[in-house]
Amino acid sequence: MNASPILSINKADFGYMAGLRFVPVISNVSFEVPPGSFVVLEGPNGCGKSTILRALLKMGAVFQGDVILRVPMEKIGYIPQEPELARNAPITAGDIVRSAFPFGKIDNTSISRALARVGLENKDGVRYGSLSGGQRRRALLARALAHDARLIILDEPTANIDRETERSLEFMLFDLIANGKISILATTHAAHWAKSARRISLVRREDA
Amino acid sequence: MSEFMTTFRFVLFPFWVMCACAAILPATGSALYIRSEMMLAIALPPLSAAALTLGVMLGLPPENHGVLFVFSFLCTFAVVSWLGNHRLSEIKRQIVQASLFAGGNACTHLLMSISPRAHAHLGFLLTGELLSLGRGELYESAALCATAIGLFVFFKNAVLSYCIDEECMRLRTVHFGFFSILYRFMITLVISASVLFIGPLLTPALLILPVVFADSGRNSIMEFFLYATIIGIAGSAAGFLLGVAADLPPAYTAAIGILFLGIALKTARIFAPRRPPVPPIRSAEPPPISSTG
Numbered sequence A: 001m002n003a004s005p006i007l008s009i010n011k012a013d014f015g016y017m018a019g020l021r022f023v024p025v026i027s028n029v030s031f032e033v034p035p036g037s038f039v040v041l042e043g044p045n046g047c048g049k050s051t052i053l054r055a056l057l058k059m060g061a062v063f064q065g066d067v068i069l070r071v072p073m074e075k076i077g078y079i080p081q082e083p084e085l086a087r088n089a090p091i092t093a094g095d096i097v098r099s100a101f102p103f104g105k106i107d108n109t110s111i112s113r114a115l116a117r118v119g120l121e122n123k124d125g126v127r128y129g130s131l132s133g134g135q136r137r138r139a140l141l142a143r144a145l146a147h148d149a150r151l152i153i154l155d156e157p158t159a160n161i162d163r164e165t166e167r168s169l170e171f172m173l174f175d176l177i178a179n180g181k182i183s184i185l186a187t188t189h190a191a192h193w194a195k196s197a198r199r200i201s202l203v204r205r206e207d208a
Numbered sequence B: 001m002s003e004f005m006t007t008f009r010f011v012l013f014p015f016w017v018m019c020a021c022a023a024i025l026p027a028t029g030s031a032l033y034i035r036s037e038m039m040l041a042i043a044l045p046p047l048s049a050a051a052l053t054l055g056v057m058l059g060l061p062p063e064n065h066g067v068l069f070v071f072s073f074l075c076t077f078a079v080v081s082w083l084g085n086h087r088l089s090e091i092k093r094q095i096v097q098a099s100l101f102a103g104g105n106a107c108t109h110l111l112m113s114i115s116p117r118a119h120a121h122l123g124f125l126l127t128g129e130l131l132s133l134g135r136g137e138l139y140e141s142a143a144l145c146a147t148a149i150g151l152f153v154f155f156k157n158a159v160l161s162y163c164i165d166e167e168c169m170r171l172r173t174v175h176f177g178f179f180s181i182l183y184r185f186m187i188t189l190v191i192s193a194s195v196l197f198i199g200p201l202l203t204p205a206l207l208i209l210p211v212v213f214a215d216s217g218r219n220s221i222m223e224f225f226l227y228a229t230i231i232g233i234a235g236s237a238a239g240f241l242l243g244v245a246a247d248l249p250p251a252y253t254a255a256i257g258i259l260f261l262g263i264a265l266k267t268a269r270i271f272a273p274r275r276p277p278v279p280p281i282r283s284a285e286p287p288p289i290s291s292t293g
Helices: A051-054 A093-098 A107-116 A132-146 A163-177 B001-012 B011-032 B038-057 B065-085 B090-116 B118-125 B135-154 B156-164 B166-173 B176-215 B221-246 B251-269
Strands: A005-019 A020-034 A038-042 A064-068 A076-078 A149-155 A181-189 A198-201
Touching: A020 A038, A020 A051, A038 A051, A038 A163, A038 B156, A051 A163, A051 A181, A051 B038, A076 A132, A076 B166, A093 A107, A093 A132, A107 B011, A107 B065, A132 A149, A132 A163, A149 A163, A149 B090, A163 A181, B001 B011, B001 B090, B001 B221, B011 B156, B011 B176, B011 B221, B011 B251, B038 B065, B038 B090, B038 B118, B038 B176, B065 B090, B065 B118, B065 B135, B065 B176, B090 B118, B118 B176, B135 B176, B156 B166, B156 B176, B156 B221, B166 B176, B176 B221, B176 B251, B221 B251
Parallel strands: A038 A181, A038 A198, A076 A149, A149 A181
Antiparallel strands: A005 A020, A005 A064
16 A cells, blocks of 8 residues: 655646745755655755755745645654754753643653653753754754654754764664654755665755 | 923833843743743744835835834734744754844844934834834734733643753644744744834843843742843833933933943842852762652
């Protein structure tokens, strides 16, 4: 049985609006994210990987063309390229997970469980700013798991982390998709990362 | 002592008005700090003061706080909304806010020097005097305080989510647009009203100073909000009373009071006995959780 892809993109252009004019950053993009899959968009810096993600998440960028997203926006977990959220403020890893419930509640046990699932046991009360880059990404991943995200989008998860951390993050992401309920869409320019994921190569526009 | 108590009886209303503002401004400053918008705490009070002065100069009745406040609020809210809706780089945003501070101050002083009416009715705000506040202002400030605290308690999780990660909240809720406007509305409401009550000197002091001293050593966001509020109320109240006792402008002494209390707490932390060391955070990443293979 072939379930419908969570995300289908068919010959779409992604870019930004300059006034009323659409300025494409990357054109003619086609790919699918099936349920329970790990899809990696790879390409050089500036080719439009992040633009695709920001357009899908309606964060400033826009698209033209055929894009079908089969999960509600609130079931998407997003881990940005620079997870520097209020880094100097006294916010704990637990607060980060709690922030996924602006109009609801989550108990402390569920927060601890979500953090433990990504290898951050007993880190509920640890200040977010004192976590390493890899641990900060894990905290955001725990937030996505806590709100039961079905599609997790990671923008350059390997930026500013060492090889060992990259590797453990890769293992963890493959582990998450194993039950088939979560799909992952990530961008990277690191050819060595997540080699066994389904890889989509993007090329920079000639006029970019 | 009895002489002080006699004097204090005459300044009870200003004292409680200032305490009401001190109960909400540090928490407002904390929210701005977490959202990296602290420059708004510097930019908005002078802007609000300039709008008040302009309002009186244009003929709005200075005794009618409601009309004056609405005018000042609308001017400030227009600027806050413009800043919120325009995608500016971090540095560009800071420059715009710094220029609002400089421009607002310049306009306030210029308009007061042009209009003797404005100077007569609002000049006291610039000289640090709070003593003309009466029962009416006390009721208004109490209503503002109760509204702000009530909304914060009701929307506590939403405020924290919005402060921590606006983008996550945008994804997670369909009410994001409404909440974003409500947040800007409340920030403007609190700052504009405070400028009207306690002036453009004490308002930024209450927004900024408690936050500076509350940050260190706090490990929870709610503890941070609470601690900033306590420092704000205690410091400004002590400074106010000192100002009354020494016959000095209480807005100045209240601001200095927060500063001294903050420094005293910081110093006490340095000399306080250390807690047992917390196990260090592992620098290496933990091993991957068990793979399904």
